[in-house]
Structure formats: structure tokens, C-alpha cells
Amino acid sequence: xxxxxxxxxxxxxxxxxxxxxxxxxxxxxxxxxxxxxxxxxxxxxxxxxxxxxxxxxxxxxxxxxxxxxxxxxxxxxxxxxxxxxxxxxxxxxxxxxxxxxxxxxxxxxxxxxxxxxxxxxxxxxxxxxxxxxxxxxxxxxxxxxxxxxxxxxxxxxxxxxxxxxxx
Amino acid sequence: xxxxxxxxxxxxxxxxxxxxxxxxxxxxxxxxxxxxxxxxxxxxxxxxxxxxxxxxxxxxxxxxxxxxxxxxxxxxxxxxxxxxxxxxxxxxxxxxxxxxxxxxxxxxxxxxxxxxxxxxxxxxxxxxxxxxxxxxxxxxxxxxxxxxxxxxxxxxxxxxxxxxxxxxxxxxxxxxxxxxxxxxxxxxxxxxxxxxxxxxx
Numbered sequence: 573x574x575x576x577x578x579x580x581x582x583x584x585x586x587x588x589x590x591x592x593x594x595x596x597x598x599x600x601x602x603x604x605x606x607x608x609x610x611x612x613x614x615x616x617x618x619x620x621x622x623x624x625x626x627x628x629x630x631x632x633x634x635x636x637x638x639x640x641x642x643x644x645x646x647x648x649x650x651x652x653x654x655x656x657x658x659x660x661x662x663x664x665x666x667x668x669x670x671x672x673x674x675x676x677x678x679x680x681x682x683x684x685x686x687x688x689x690x691x692x693x694x695x696x697x698x699x700x701x702x703x704x705x706x707x708x709x710x711x712x713x714x715x716x717x718x719x720x721x722x723x724x725x726x727x728x729x730x731x732x733x734x735x736x737x738x739x
Numbered sequence: 740x741x742x743x744x745x746x747x748x749x750x751x752x753x754x755x756x757x758x759x760x761x762x763x764x765x766x767x768x769x770x771x772x773x774x775x776x777x778x779x780x781x782x783x784x785x786x787x788x789x790x791x792x793x794x795x796x797x798x799x800x801x802x803x804x805x806x807x808x809x810x811x812x813x814x815x816x817x818x819x820x821x822x823x824x825x826x827x828x829x830x831x832x833x834x835x836x837x838x839x840x841x842x843x844x845x846x847x848x849x850x851x852x853x854x855x856x857x858x859x860x861x862x863x864x865x866x867x868x869x870x871x872x873x874x875x876x877x878x879x880x881x882x883x884x885x886x887x888x889x890x891x892x893x894x895x896x897x898x899x900x901x902x903x904x905x906x907x908x909x910x911x912x913x914x915x916x917x918x919x920x921x922x923x924x925x926x927x928x929x930x931x932x933x934x935x936x937x938x939x940x
Binding site: 617628629630634659660675679686 | 862890
């Protein structure tokens, strides 16, 4: 009886494995799986329209082609390369990282970093007092003669005296 | 008596050094030149009537060949009038002219003066083959792999478009849109066939 039980269990386990294998071979890629690749591609005909949202009949055929390739076991990279080989690099949502295309990836970050550096220097310069300010001149004259008042104060005092005389 | 005001101490020099500024400007100008070159390269159209058509390969669909070969280079067709027709299976106007093109081709097929090349533009292989079978197209046909052939003639290609190249490899005529009749096609080809014969006589 016990032996029969184990044989039955073994048969049941093996049969479920078979069912699982058949299911995997016959499964159709879902729309989400197709669109995950399609949104990385542009419609070869309609400008600037991602393949996953393009409503034309031609785009529906291309999405079906992606579905068939997924069902055949092709990887995402293989499918994208197929589209590039057949329709050109313009179908990619990101330019391939070859040749002058590298400028697209390198130049913007450099410009941003340079801009931040320029702003940093500008802010720092604005917050630092300059040596030509009245406070600086006052300090300079004080260094020369500690006993006499600042020239600006004298100048201001003389101006006020002159104004009083005129009034 | 006038007292002299003390001369203020000059402020320390601020800002980017001159040599650095020069480098920045040189880099910016170089980038602008690169962008300009890229835009010039992307200009459309690439060739126009009167200019020589560059060489390009055409790998044909299964079942199609030219002189026994499944791939033909445009340069192999020097000395012949070449009719290059861009089409797609999803293109309704292309269907309007498909029968006329095939009929026109059959009037020249037995001779050695004219070659028709059909180029499937942004089409799927299965649909292209179904289209060719539906209209019983017999002249050499192949896909525009990588959109390389269409980028020679028109970066903003629409279909159908037909380009007529003379025996000397110079682009002679362009037809945007479908042909209305076989006579219209022949009326464009016959002068090209005749003109070089006249020159050679």
C-alpha cells in the first residue's frame, strides 16, 4: 500500500512537470511584454511616435512581429538589433553609443557641471567684500595714521560745514 | 586747503583666467562646427535630378534574382536605364500602381536596356512577400535594409516614389505618388532608352 502511494505520488509529480513544460512552449507573450520592447522603439514611418502607442496598421504589424519573436525565444537585445538591421538606427529611442553619438551623452552633463561651477564661483564672489569698499579704505588710512579721523569722515564734515554756511 | 583723499586699494582681479576663457570658447566653437556638419549631412534631399546616383547593394527577397544572383549592386547596372520604385505593403496608393508597374516591366523584360528594381520600404518581410505574390510582381525586389537605400534618395521618403536613372547613372526623373497608367511609365522610360542610343550613333 505504501509502495503504491509513493508510485502514485511520483506519477502525479512527473505529470505536473509535463503540463508545465507544454504550457511554457505554447504561451503567447502578453501585451505588456510586447510594449516593454515596443516603447524602446520608434515607428519607422511616423516621426517621433513610440511603437507602443502608434495606432497605424503598420505599427500593429510591427508589434505583432515583436510578439512572434518573443514567442520564438528571442531576447530583447536580439529583437532591437533586428529592427535596427532592418529599419535603421533611427528606430531606437536612444541613439546608439557609437562615433559622434557619444557627444549626446557626454556634452550635456559637462555643460551642467560647468554651469554649476560658474554659479558657485559667482555666488562666492558676491558674498565676499571687496578691498575697494569704504570699509577697506578706512582700514587703509587708519593703518597709516592711527591718531587722525578717516578722510571720508573729514570730507563729510567739511561738506556739512559748507552746506550750513550756504543756508 | 584741500586734503587729498587716500587712493583706494584696487580690488583683486576676479573671474576666469584668460587662457581658460580661450579654451572654453574654442571648445564651444568646435561643438558648433560639429553640429553644423551634422545638420548639413542630414540635409534633404541627398541627390537631385542631374546628380550621379551612388552605388548601393540590394539583397533580394527569396525567389527573386538578377542574372542568377540574389544580390545586385547598382553599379552592376551601368549602361542600362534603371527604374527604382519604393513601395510598402501597408501603402494603399502603392497598390494602385502595382499592376501598371508589372505590366510596364513586362514590355521591357525581354530586352537588355531597362531594369526595374522594387524596394520594400519599412515593411515586414512576410507582408512584403504577400504583396509581391498578390500582384504577381516579377522584377527584382528586395527590402531597404537599414533604410540605407532610401536615405540616398530622400530622407523624408514617402511611398510610392519612383526614381528614373539614365544609362550614365545620372538621376533623370522622379515620380512622387502612384502612376496613373502604363503609358505614363513608358513615356518616362522611352526617352531615356532612346537618348543614349542617339548619342552613340
